[in-house]
Amino acid sequence: MHELGIVFHIIKTVERVGDENSLTNVSEVTLELGEVSGVVPSELNDCWNWAVKKTELMKEAKLLIETIPALTLCESCGKTYGTVEFGRVCPYCGSENTYLVQGREINLKEIKAC
Amino acid sequence: MDKIRIIEVKESIFEDNNREAARLRARLKNERTFLLNLMSSPGSGKTTTLMRTIEELKHEFRIGVMEADIDSSVDAEKIATTGVKSIQLHTGGMCHLDAGMTEQGLNELGMENLDLVILENVGNLVCPAEFDTGAVKNAMILSVPEGHDKPLKYPLIFTVCDVLIINKIDVLPYFDFDLEKVKEYALMRNPNLKIFPISAKTGEGISAWTDWLRNQVGDWINAD
Ligand SMILES: Nc1nc2c(ncn2[C@@H]2O[C@H](COP(=O)(O)OP(=O)(O)OP(=O)(O)O)[C@@H](O)[C@H]2O)c(=O)[nH]1
Numbered sequence: 001m002h003e004l005g006i007v008f009h010i011i012k013t014v015e016r017v018g019d020e021n022s023l024t025n026v027s028e029v030t031l032e033l034g035e036v037s038g039v040v041p042s043e044l045n046d047c048w049n050w051a052v053k054k055t056e057l058m059k060e061a062k063l064l065i066e067t068i069p070a071l072t073l074c075e076s077c078g079k080t081y082g083t084v085e086f087g088r089v090c091p092y093c094g095s096e097n098t099y100l101v102q103g104r105e106i107n108l109k110e111i112k113a114c
Numbered sequence: 115m116d117k118i119r120i121i122e123v124k125e126s127i128f129e130d131n132n133r134e135a136a137r138l139r140a141r142l143k144n145e146r147t148f149l150l151n152l153m154s155s156p157g158s159g160k161t162t163t164l165m166r167t168i169e170e171l172k173h174e175f176r177i178g179v180m181e182a183d184i185d186s187s188v189d190a191e192k193i194a195t196t197g198v199k200s201i202q203l204h205t206g207g208m209c210h211l212d213a214g215m216t217e218q219g220l221n222e223l224g225m226e227n228l229d230l231v232i233l234e235n236v237g238n239l240v241c242p243a244e245f246d247t248g249a250v251k252n253a254m255i256l257s258v259p260e261g262h263d264k265p266l267k268y269p270l271i272f273t274v275c276d277v278l279i280i281n282k283i284d285v286l287p288y289f290d291f292d293l294e295k296v297k298e299y300a301l302m303r304n305p306n307l308k309i310f311p312i313s314a315k316t317g318e319g320i321s322a323w324t325d326w327l328r329n330q331v332g333d334w335i336n337a338d
């Protein structure tokens with residue numbers, strides 16, 4: 001399952017940061033999640049709540065998710081538009097020569113801990 | 115009671131894996147072992163293509179195979195008939211392999227005594243594309259029945275691959291599959307992509323692909 005794999009990588013990163021900063025108890029983890037990252041937030045939360053119980057550092061930690069909107073740039077006319085609404089065809093000029101500029105991120109933003 | 119702090123991290127959760135993958139690639143270079151990561155949807159012809167590839171190259175290189183498919187004991191048995199060493203990786207039901215799991219597999223396989231290791235990744239076009247396995251080169255197989263608009267639906271995997279193998283071209287007459295369109299769409303995502311149309315069934319086009327692979331492996335294991 002995709003979300004569980006992602007959760008393991010978040011936990012691994014939090015554990016490394018915890019180590020580097022001598023943290024003993026993490027209470028909140030904030031994630032930036034791209035709109036087209038392919039990760040389903042509700043499933044991510046379910047996997048998170050299950051997986052953190054097996055850790056020492058973040059047993060009770062909450063997962064907060066901030067969404068990064070997906071934006072596509074059109075190479076033909078240089079305009080940027082919302083990917084989810086218009087897909088890969090530029091709504092301004094009809095070109096298919098378009099690239100995603102943001103929206104696939106899965107970033108660990110910050111950790112609240114003591 | 116310690117004071118509560120906020121620690122800004124601001125990093126991709128793939129970063130740890132990317133570092134591990136880079137470390138593994140350096141180790142492969144040292145060991146003079148070439149790792150090819152092969153990705154595709156289920157049933158696109160990975161195992162059949164692998165068999166052909168092994169037959170072409172097994173007299174020149176010492177080859178090993180790692181099978182990551184959830185249920186590929188059948189594949190492993192088929193590969194075993196070619197006489198090369200193969201193992202089954204344990205993904206624990208995961209939809210992808212990361213560099214750590216790949217390295218464990220390589221240790222089990224014994225990479226010191228191998229020139230070329232081929233990893234048959236888990237069968238889907240989404241998750242494996244996000245995780246660098248540490249492979250030297252990445253290849254994907256797209257088969258004719260899957261349709262020519264896959265590069266539009268799954269752009270990421272086309273950007274991370276060095277090679278696109280278009281398999282099952284023997285059935286082109288029976289499908290509404292536009293070979294020129296798929297090349298155009300794929301190159302739009304990745305202008306450096308090498309494209310090899312093949313039929314793993316009839317053997318058509320195989321030698322162009324294995325010539326490319328032979329050169330890549332040779333360059334990697336003979337570099338100083
Ligand atoms: N017509 C035709 N059939 C092919 C070709 N290559 C493979 N096949 C058939 O496609 C089916 C799947 O081939 P496999 O090689 O098992 O594909 P795979 O990607 O390893 O499949 P999984 O491991 O199950 O995901 C088999 O029935 C093959 O005989 C080809 O070039 N042409």
Ligand SMILES: [Mg+2]
Pocket residue numbers: 160161162183186189
């Ligand atoms: Mg197979």
Ligand SMILES: [Zn+2]
Pocket residue numbers: 074075076077078079090091092093094095
């Ligand atoms: Zn445009």
